[in-house]
Amino acid sequence: MNEYDSNRIFDLAKKINYQKTESIGEADCYVLNTCHIREKATEKVYHDIGRVKKEFKNRKKPIVVVTGCVAQAEGEVLLKKEKYIDAVIGPQSYHKFNNTLIKLEKNTKKINFTEFDVADKFDNLNIIKNSDSNISTFITIQEGCDKFCKFCVVPYTRGPEYSRPVKEILEECRVVVGNGAREITLLGQNVNAYNFEGKKLSNLIYEISKINELKRIRYTTSHPVDFSQDLINIYNQTEKLMPLIHLPVQSGSNKVLRNMNRKHTIEEYLNLVDILKKINSSIKFSSDFIIGYPGETDKDFKDTLNLLKKVQFINSYSFIFSPRPGTPAFKMSQIDHNTSKKRLLIFQKTAEEIKIKYRKSLFGKKLRVLFENRSGKSNQFFGRDEHSNSVIAESDFNLKGEIKNVQIINGNHNTLFGEVNSKIGQNNHAA
Numbered sequence: 001m002n003e004y005d006s007n008r009i010f011d012l013a014k015k016i017n018y019q020k021t022e023s024i025g026e027a028d029c030y031v032l033n034t035c036h037i038r039e040k041a042t043e044k045v046y047h048d049i050g051r052v053k054k055e056f057k058n059r060k061k062p063i064v065v066v067t068g069c070v071a072q073a074e075g076e077v078l079l080k081k082e083k084y085i086d087a088v089i090g091p092q093s094y095h096k097f098n099n100t101l102i103k104l105e106k107n108t109k110k111i112n113f114t115e116f117d118v119a120d121k122f123d124n125l126n127i128i129k130n131s132d133s134n135i136s137t138f139i140t141i142q143e144g145c146d147k148f149c150k151f152c153v154v155p156y157t158r159g160p161e162y163s164r165p166v167k168e169i170l171e172e173c174r175v176v177v178g179n180g181a182r183e184i185t186l187l188g189q190n191v192n193a194y195n196f197e198g199k200k201l202s203n204l205i206y207e208i209s210k211i212n213e214l215k216r217i218r219y220t221t222s223h224p225v226d227f228s229q230d231l232i233n234i235y236n237q238t239e240k241l242m243p244l245i246h247l248p249v250q251s252g253s254n255k256v257l258r259n260m261n262r263k264h265t266i267e268e269y270l271n272l273v274d275i276l277k278k279i280n281s282s283i284k285f286s287s288d289f290i291i292g293y294p295g296e297t298d299k300d301f302k303d304t305l306n307l308l309k310k311v312q313f314i315n316s317y318s319f320i321f322s323p324r325p326g327t328p329a330f331k332m333s334q335i336d337h338n339t340s341k342k343r344l345l346i347f348q349k350t351a352e353e354i355k356i357k358y359r360k361s362l363f364g365k366k367l368r369v370l371f372e373n374r375s376g377k378s379n380q381f382f383g384r385d386e387h388s389n390s391v392i393a394e395s396d397f398n399l400k401g402e403i404k405n406v407q408i409i410n411g412n413h414n415t416l417f418g419e420v421n422s423k424i425g426q427n428n429h430a431a
């Protein structure tokens with residue numbers, strides 16, 4: 001979401017004649033768009049500002065703006081602690097970005113915008129055309145969260161759930177497809193809680209799938225509790241919806257899930273996985289895991305390992321529990337860090353074995369790949385298959401924006417290598 005937000009901040013700043021620069025030393029304005037989900041996020045802000053200070057030593061300083069969830073969470077504290085920062089703008093106040101810059105160009109009074117006026121933000125951003133021209137791009141459809149998992153800062157930094165109007169999203173989808181996009185990932189902290197005047201995520205996917213030149217639709221991140229029957233059914237109704245579901249589970253233990261306030265059991269999660277696989281046998285899953293959550297015993301950890309093996313997630317993102325200030329879990333009694341580290345290593349080794357086995361199973365297979373850009377050598381093209389695996393193939397023709405059948409020859413940890421099967425790959429439509 002920060003990638004989408006950064007692009008939209010840039011679209012705004014362009015309106016008042018700012019351009020992107022690759023070099024810090026050239027900047028008139030330095031924007032640090034931050035994420036607060038992991039530990040030490042605030043320290044990283046101070047560290048980064050230190051780099052800018054060094055660069056501009058003995059020179060007129062640039063305007064320095066901190067945006068994103070650290071700005072939201074820390075607000076005034078950042079401005080007081082680091083005088084080099086001129087403004088903090090929380091995620092729901094980006095529409096005030098240009099006025100902030102204009103004011104700061106004229107005087108040096110510090111500015112703090114950290115209110116939750118998300119509807120106002122999108123009303124203002126809609127006026128400005130999304131200039132993103134990537135083949136695969138993101139569009140935010142929903143922000144905020146009402147779930148209040150005990151470890152998570154999102155309800156405090158992004159605010160309550162808000163769904164953008166269908167019409168507004170469809171318009172933005174048409175704009176990015178006009179710019180060249182062939183794949184759109186719909187974003188939301190709780191994307192499948194999307195509900196605009198009774199229209200749900202499934203309705204939205206169906207409407208978006210009618211855009212002709214758009215070949216692929218994805219969405220992230222979903223909560224198991226919000227996986228309603230209509231969303232399950234949509235996997236049978238449009239082939240443009242890709243069969244990889246990122247479905248965070250966090251732990252394989254019911255006791256830990258309760259302590260996290262995740263609102264579902266492992267049995268319910270596994271049932272959902274089964275139902276989805278039955279409706280579309282090519283569906284695969286990826287997930288997030290927190291290792292060493294307060295109260296996690298050896299038995300709870302074994303349950304998590306068992307779940308990992310049972311579902312055979314093709315990608316598992318795992319982290320040691322990181323207490324976030326202001327959340328209920330911050331005050332809970334922490335488990336021994338070395339124990340968490342050992343468990344994380346065991347978890348990641350198992351997840352890696354599953355991933356390697358899965359990737360090897362793709363060798364020799366034909367995958368439908370949407371090519372996004374040239375990679376390294378001039379005749380090499382980078383793309384992704386339906387399950388988002390990175391694929392590189394050679395071609396004398398420009399494959400950018402095309403879907404081709406690729407015969408996978410081999411691969412390494414991150415990338416599969418294959419050959420474009422031109423006979424079968426003539427057809428440029430989604431699988």
Ligand code: SF4
Binds near residue numbers: 147148149152189
């Ligand atoms: S559902 Fe997701 S975004 Fe919402 S509180 Fe839980 S972890 Fe955070």
